[in-house]
Amino acid sequence: MAKQMTEMLRGTLEGIVLAILSVGPAYGYVITARLREQGLSDIAEGTVYAVLVRFEQKGLVDVEKIPSEKGPPRKVYSLNAQGREYLEEFWRTWSFLAERLEQLHEGGK
Amino acid sequence: MAKQMTEMLRGTLEGIVLAILSVGPAYGYVITARLREQGLSDIAEGTVYAVLVRFEQKGLVDVEKIPSEKGPPRKVYSLNAQGREYLEEFWRTWSFLAERLEQLHEGGK
């Protein structure tokens, strides 16, 4: 992966995963798959699981263990009220930053 | 500063400073001042200098020491060819990520 992308994902990956969860409950494996579909193909599985563990520790998600037809049981995460709030905060922060960067990008042309 | 902002600046702060330098040569102190004008008021001075040192090590900038009328001499940084290339790469990475996030943001509403 581009080195720049790696660093840029810090802080945004959390928001991305949170946004995916805001659509509906999901578990690590499908989240990873969805990221790959989105073109974020180089995000390691382990990274996603680490993010989910952090969400759980911060109390942003509810967790439910559900048996899978094929493979080990899934840990299904769903966003709770606190998580939704955190996501909104994320969007505010991101929007602010994106605006500044947009200005700089326009100005630099 | 918001905790989220701190992490989100990773990888983007580099681009922001690079973008400021692309307008014209500048030194740490004024770059910090310009960031504050932009509303990025909580970026520590020390952080900006660290970024500049990294740029120098990566060979993205040319450095010139110029005496100041008031205070110690300034280290004036100007973007070189490699730096300009790096900045373009940054914009590509940023645009890609911003698009994905925009999609997720729209989709989540």
Next chain:
DNA sequence: CGCCGCTATTCAGTGATACTATGTACCAGT
């Protein structure tokens, strides 16, 4: 003169987080 305030840079130590590189485990089809 001595102190303050502005200009200007530097650095040691800390914390958060994404990566690499594995390892574990379950099931189906051949």
Next chain:
DNA sequence: ACTGGTACATAGTATCACTGAATAGCGGCG
């Protein structure tokens, strides 16, 4: 039994922004 897809977990590493200082030159004020 073996392969391949599903699903989760983790130890160790590197990067980078922050905090909180220290250092230094200069002008003005009492």
